Amino acid sequence: MNELTKAEQQVMQQLWKLEKAFVRDIIAELDEPKPAYNTVSTIVRILERKGFVAHEAFGKSHRYYPAVSKNAYRKGFFKGFLNNYFSNSMKNLVSFFAKDRGLSIAEMEELKELLDEEIKKQKSNISEKN
Template sequence: MKINHLTPSEELLMQILWKIEHAYMKDVIEHYPEPKPHQNTISTFMKILVEKEFLSTEKEGRIFKYSVAVPFEDYKKFQLRNFLENYFDNSGTEMLKTLIDEKLLNPSELNQFFEIKTTVVPLVENAEAENPISDFIDEITSEKKKKKKGKKKKKK
């Protein structure tokens, strides 16, 4: 199923329908926030949402029962993909960086999504052997190296 964009008015109507899942026109009007548009306006939006395949209809006598055909979770994922593409060049990392920079997300909150692995490394048995100060002390306290026999330097 291909999901299309919704206008703000269509999305407002879908927000109502996602909450109640299926409804008759009178139920939708009842849940609509003030100022409520005219019944014909709501009816027109409902027809458009049926054409866009966001809603399905079932005739019961002389009236229609409208049911959600695109779940909210699917639409939310569709919107998120578009948002990433349009504003973050398809980079989830860039979006996370922005959320953290704007203090909308605390980095510690990310720990719940990642398994943290630790590696146990044994301590060095002879810690002094790799200590640069110990190396320097050994060098200055050791016996002097013998000079090589060979050409002597000329004095001027």
């Protein structure tokens, strides 16, 4: 799956939120300063060409909607991010956030609890299968 540019991400965030929208609806949701109508229209058409967006025609106007769910994009993006920046290692990713991004003790304890719960769940699933 292709990665989105920053401008494409901003438009997709609005489409995911709105579910279906005309270009003017997308613009209304964007932060100031608002981009020009033609700029957003061009971005939407690029997204459609890339397969992220589809449309319904209403005469000469088009109502756009996401062709890729936010969750599907997030999974693909994160997989590429993990591979490109952390050698496809969750351990390297967690280590980066714990050491280089200065997670607080409370945040690390929360993560540890989440991991402990997931370990228990997976062990339970393994023992149920045997």
